[in-house]
Amino acid sequence: MLKKQYIFAILVLTIITSCEYTKKEEVPDYSTVKSKIVEIFNPKSAPLKTENIKKEEVEPDFNDEKLAYIYKHRKNLHVCEETGLRRDVIGKSSKVYQVNSQTYILQVYCGNGAYTDYFEYMLYSIKNDTIEIKPLSFLMRSDAYSMVDLNGQPIWFYRKLVNGLSDFDLENLTLKVNAVHNLEGYKAEYKFENDEFKLAKYTVYYHKDPDDPVNQIKSRESKVIYP
Numbered sequence: 001m002l003k004k005q006y007i008f009a010i011l012v013l014t015i016i017t018s019c020e021y022t023k024k025e026e027v028p029d030y031s032t033v034k035s036k037i038v039e040i041f042n043p044k045s046a047p048l049k050t051e052n053i054k055k056e057e058v059e060p061d062f063n064d065e066k067l068a069y070i071y072k073h074r075k076n077l078h079v080c081e082e083t084g085l086r087r088d089v090i091g092k093s094s095k096v097y098q099v100n101s102q103t104y105i106l107q108v109y110c111g112n113g114a115y116t117d118y119f120e121y122m123l124y125s126i127k128n129d130t131i132e133i134k135p136l137s138f139l140m141r142s143d144a145y146s147m148v149d150l151n152g153q154p155i156w157f158y159r160k161l162v163n164g165l166s167d168f169d170l171e172n173l174t175l176k177v178n179a180v181h182n183l184e185g186y187k188a189e190y191k192f193e194n195d196e197f198k199l200a201k202y203t204v205y206y207h208k209d210p211d212d213p214v215n216q217i218k219s220r221e222s223k224v225i226y227p
Contacts, residue, residue, distance in 0.1 A: 067108070070122065071085075080110035103124070103195070105168070108121070122134065122136060135160050139198075141202065142155045166178075183205060187201075187202075204225055205222045
């Protein structure tokens with residue numbers, strides 16, 4: 001069937017092409033007829049307009065409606081403003097801890113950096129048939145972030161963002177943060193009481209002689225500075 005169509009197309013194009021060139025008193029050659037046949041059986045497709053192609057953003061998949069709500073209203077709730085959100089992993093790495101029938105702690109995964117993870121914690125409370133959402137802050141020392149006050153002394157400050165390895169024990173309502181890397185940094189423990197995290201212990205880690213890389217493991221020291 002295809003062979004008959006092909007022969008018919010050749011005949012029709014030969015006649016049409018002959019008529020067109022006859023008006024110009026020219027006789028078409030074989031290559032001209034062949035090129036027109038190829039155009040029919042192999043038409044050139046129009047180039048795609050890139051401006052009409054839109055990349056659809058895939059929304060994270062949450063297994064809890066509270067986390068989904070936090071993500072949807074992240075701008076109004078000022079979630080992870082310090083680092084931004086990792087859209088591809090926030091759904092898998094964020095968690096919900098139920099303290100009681102009316103209180104939940106939301107662990108929101110903001111993203112990761114070099115040898116560290118970033119989290120923010122939010123309190124989700126149900127009170128008098130209304131819902132209250134507020135960020136939870138953590139007391140930290142400035143020297144862990146190369147910050148000092150005007151007198152050159154470290155200071156204590158509150159921060160929403162937690163960096164490092166984070167481990168929340170729901171049974172004891174205790175959050176442990178490990179931000180030690182290359183033998184320096186800090187470890188902190190926070191106790192959840194009265195709808196907030198209160199600092200229970202803070203330990204700093206440092207090198208006794210940071211200019212001695214050979215013995216830096218032996219010279220590592222730690223000091224509990226709180227309480």
